[in-house]
Each structure stands twice: as C-alpha cells, then as structure tokens.
Amino acid sequence: MTPPLRTLSDWSPEAVVFDCDGTLMDTERHWQDARNRAFREFGLLPPPGFADRAKGVHYVDCGRLMAEETNKPELAADLTTALLAHFMTLVAEDPLTMPGAGEMVRLLSGRLPLAVASNCPLEVVEESLGRAALRHHFRHVVVPTRPPDDRGTALGTDGERGPAVRPKPWPDVYTTAARLCGVRPETALAVEDSLTGIESAWHAGLRVLGVGPLPDQANTGHADAWVTALDDPELLRWARDWRRPLSPDVDRDQGHHGPH
Structure with missing residues (x-):
C-alpha cells in the first residue's frame, strides 16, 4: 500500500536532505545508458533485470556487480x-532536472537547511547541480569518501581526515548530512527515489519521502510517504505553506562543505 502524503502533513522537518540521481536530477537514465555502453564495450550482454538491481547502487559496487553477473570477475x-x-560524458551532454525538483528546492531554500546525500562522485553532483542552477541552494553535499584505511578513517571532500563515509545502503551519507545541517537525524526529512537510498535514510533515523514510480507497485520499503514526482500538487502545497523560521544559531553559511 502506498504511504499517503498526509502522514507528513502535520510534521515540520528541521532540515531536508535530497538524493541527487533520479530525485533532483534526471540522471538515472544516464546510468542505465552508461551501463549498457560499458557492457557493449567489453562484448557483454546485460543480465535480465540488471537495471532494477543496479538502481541506487554506488558505481564501484555496480561495476563489481556487472562483472560478477556476467561471470567476468577479472573485469x-x-x-x-x-x-x-x-x-560523465552523458551527464555533461544532457543535465536535466526531475519534474518539480527546481520548484521544490526553491520553495524550501533559505527557510531551513538543505543538503544532498548521494552515492555519485562529488564532481558529478557538483556539476549536475551547477548546470541546473541549484547548487547554491544546498549548504552541504555529502558523498562517500575513500575506502577506510586500517584506522577506520578516510580523507573527506575538504581534504581533512575523518571517519570514512560509506555508500548507501549504509546510513553514513544521511547521518553525516544531518549532522552538518546541525539537526538530529530524526528531525530531518530525506527525499529518495530508490529502495537502496530509502534503506540508507531509514537506518540513519530520518523520515523518508519516496518519489517516482513505485519500485514494484507494492513495496515502498521504509518510506513514510510516497509521491510519483516532486511536482505533486499536494507536496508543493506542503512546501509552499511551510513557515517555520530558521533558528538563529543554525549555521547560515551557503558555501561547500563535505563530510568531516
């Protein structure tokens, strides 16, 4: 059963954390095209149903999965x-926002902290949002860092060493985004289009708004509510009527921050 949007209507988040691929930016089709091109480059055929299994998966894990499911682990x-x-080639040629994404972001911008939590490389997220004229609305962009070394630390996007941020479905990107926004995870809302991302946000403790076609017409995972697109009239009305002012002690810096 699809969770109704009214389950969020009486709740005001203190921050909103958006996924990027397939949520803000129409790049999921680029990943699909890129997978198909990579398969063809090595003379391989995509296994049946691979696109569904690969949705929302970090690209390193996806490459490994591509090799495993075609019995070519060495590749x-x-x-x-x-x-x-x-x-990277495809997204540079055709950066498009998802329906309603720009309006939703602009309605909330400046009224509460906004962040992006993505499995994509930082340069992909930054360029995509920049080309769509949305980057300046987000205080923080959080992506997975390098794999942890033997001390369990990694270099963050600011060049400083700190705890490694693991990709979704681990909760790290959402836990980090909430912390950087200065709020407790349970007071933040995640906006996600994949079950992988929904699992990540749920394990981090955020409430979750699912967006897009239902994954299998029945299973919405741990989403608290679901809309077919961000231009859903009820969702935009909720965003438009949101009036909670920012706390004066919340950091108002709009510059780039990565995980610390």
Missing part, C-alpha cells in the same frame, strides 16, 4: 572505470 575494475567515464 570489475575495467567495467567500473568504463561505467563512470560513459556516465
């Missing part, structure tokens, strides 16, 4: 490199 690194290269 994992090459497929990963090809996948990212094809995707």
